[in-house]
Structures are given as C-alpha cells and as structure tokens.
Amino acid sequence: MEQGAGSPISYWRASDALSGYVSGYHRYAVALPPGAVLRDALFPGWSSIRFALTGSGAWSVRLGSRRVDPVPTASFHGPSSYAGYVETGGGTLVGVGLLPMGWAALFGGDISRHANRVVPAALLDPYLPALGERLNAGEDPAAVFEEWLLDRLARSRPIDPRIVTLYDLLSDATVDRIEGVADALDMSQRALAAFTRLHFGFTPKLLLRRGRFLRALSGVLTVPDAGAALLEEAGYWDRSHFLRDCHLFLGCSVREFEKRRGPLNQMAMNVRAAVIGAPV
Structure with missing residues (x-):
C-alpha cells in the first residue's frame, strides 16, 4: 500500500515476510528553485538505509554535535537518540527503515558502533551501490528493496528471540x-x-526515555493545545520534566523545534501514520 502519491512524500508497507524486520519504505521528492535550501528535521529513531537519486542536490544532517556534510549518496543511518537537522537543495530520497530485528537478522554485529552516525551504505553490503543504480533507472522502490531484503533474509540465521520480546x-x-x-x-x-x-x-x-518522549512529542505536535493531560498520559510528571527531555533529544525546546522543522516533518508524520502506523 502506498499513500502520498502526487505529494512530496510516499510510504509503502513491507510484505508480511519482512514486516517484522523493516518498518517500511519511503520516498521524499522535493523540487526547489536553483539556490534554494530546504531545512527540516528527522525524529530520533531506529536505523535506515537511504539513497539520494541522480539529480538530487547534496544534503547534510546534524545529529547532536556531529555534522555529516555531505551525506553519502547511498547512506546507512544508525539508530539515533538525537533529532537530525537536515539541509538540502532538493531532489529525491528513497529509503527503508530497519527495525532492531532487521538489523540482527540481515546484518548483525554491534549496532551501538553506528549509534548517532551516518556511514556509506556499501560498508553494510557491497551490492548497495548497484541497488542505487536500479532506483535511479526508475524501478519501484518497494519492489527493489523487497527483492534485496528477501534475498538477505533467506541467507540469514535465526535471531535471538529476546530481541523481539525486548x-x-x-x-x-x-x-x-x-x-x-x-x-x-x-x-x-x-x-x-x-x-x-x-x-x-x-x-x-x-530507550525507555526516548520512547516516552516521542509519544509525548507526537501528541504535542499533532494537538498543540492538548496540555498537561497529554504529557501525564505519556508518563511525565509535569511540563518541566518534558522540557528536560526536549533538550536531550531535540537539543532545544518544542517551540524552537517547531521553528527548525520544515513542512515535510508533519507531512511525513501524517502519511506514515496513515500507511504504516505511528512510529511510537
């Protein structure tokens, strides 16, 4: 299922065979006039693999005190505890979100080495640049990712069941x-x-603190007037307790974050929720 066709953002569900390993597939397509720059934000979350297609402008991302400029054309984004602040001259970005089970089954190893980092995707799989060529040739992103991931899954070993429980x-x-x-x-x-x-x-x-914060933040951004009841439902004692986590995960207050994030952030929240479900 895809939603967002005709808009800058599209999401696709993964097949049943892969739904326990990946959160889904996405495409951001942003057309900007020459010299214009889009500034937007990514929420803290699990890892992902992303491709900037031919003709896309360079893009950069800042995670905490670390800035990656430019982000590799084919990139792996490790799990993050910081919001990612993005700048781009426009273009098309396609990607797949990896759940912890997907990392364990499809790649494995110590994922903390990649936490809050962005590296060339070829470090994970030398075939990934060829995957980018197929995407640039116009093949359907969901179909390309499904074929590649199913092949890797067929060659994987069973994962520790405690990963799913956790x-x-x-x-x-x-x-x-x-x-x-x-x-x-x-x-x-x-x-x-x-x-x-x-x-x-x-x-x-x-991880528990990040989950609580993202549940509260999603509510605050979607229903700004929800007030203290929403924060209490998410597990916060009061607003000052929530604001401390804002500075930890966003590097700023909610008010400042709303100024820093661009038009795609809320649009992505809405489209993703409609197709895949809310991320938290």
Whole structure:
C-alpha cells in the first residue's frame, strides 16, 4: 500500500515476510528553485538505509554535535537518540527503515558502533551501490528493496528471540521501568544494558526515555493545545520534566523545534501514520 502519491512524500508497507524486520519504505521528492535550501528535521529513531537519486542536490544532517556534510549518496543511518537537522537543495530520497530485528537478522554485529552516525551504505553490503543504480533507472522502490531484503533474509540465521520480546516491551507505553524489562527477559540489569547496546544501540534507560518522549512529542505536535493531560498520559510528571527531555533529544525546546522543522516533518508524520502506523 502506498499513500502520498502526487505529494512530496510516499510510504509503502513491507510484505508480511519482512514486516517484522523493516518498518517500511519511503520516498521524499522535493523540487526547489536553483539556490534554494530546504531545512527540516528527522525524529530520533531506529536505523535506515537511504539513497539520494541522480539529480538530487547534496544534503547534510546534524545529529547532536556531529555534522555529516555531505551525506553519502547511498547512506546507512544508525539508530539515533538525537533529532537530525537536515539541509538540502532538493531532489529525491528513497529509503527503508530497519527495525532492531532487521538489523540482527540481515546484518548483525554491534549496532551501538553506528549509534548517532551516518556511514556509506556499501560498508553494510557491497551490492548497495548497484541497488542505487536500479532506483535511479526508475524501478519501484518497494519492489527493489523487497527483492534485496528477501534475498538477505533467506541467507540469514535465526535471531535471538529476546530481541523481539525486548522490542515489544519498548513499544509498550505501560512499560516504564528497567527492573520490569530485566525481569521479563530474566536478565540482570547489567546483562540487559549490554544486550540493548548490542542490538538496539543504547542503554535500556535511554530507550525507555526516548520512547516516552516521542509519544509525548507526537501528541504535542499533532494537538498543540492538548496540555498537561497529554504529557501525564505519556508518563511525565509535569511540563518541566518534558522540557528536560526536549533538550536531550531535540537539543532545544518544542517551540524552537517547531521553528527548525520544515513542512515535510508533519507531512511525513501524517502519511506514515496513515500507511504504516505511528512510529511510537
């Protein structure tokens, strides 16, 4: 299923065979006049692979204190705990979002090495530049990604089932304590911290905090007048508690973030939610 055709943003669901490994596929197509620059923002989240198609302008992204300029034409974006502030001269960007299960099954290794980093995608798979050629030739992004990912999945090994359990726990808004997560996985808190860094990129405390913040932020941006009730529902004591997390994950207040993000951010939230579901 695709939605957003005819608009700058499109999303596609992954097939049933891949839905437990990837969050879906996306395309951002932005036409700008010569010399114009679009500034926008990406939310903190899981990892992704993205291709800037031929004719696209160079783009850059800032994650915390790290700036990548230019982003490689074929790039791998590791899991992030910072908002990504993007600048581009326009063009078309297509990509696939990887869930932690997808990283473990399709690639494997210590994902924390890529946390809050952007690297050339060929470091993951030497075939990826050829994948970019197919996308540039006009092939359907969802079909291209599906073929490549299914081939990798067919050659993969079973993943640790605790990764799926942990992902489900982190996705549950009612789970807010590390002790409960450790008990559910029958792990010590120390072992849990090592496990989450290896497969999810960050400590369980930061992952729980990021999830809570993104649930609240999505609500605040969608319903600005929701007020304290929305923050309390997300698990915050008061607005100052929420604002501390704003500075941690966004590097600024919500008000400043709304000035920094461009028109695509809210549009992407709406289209993604309609096709795939809300990310948090």
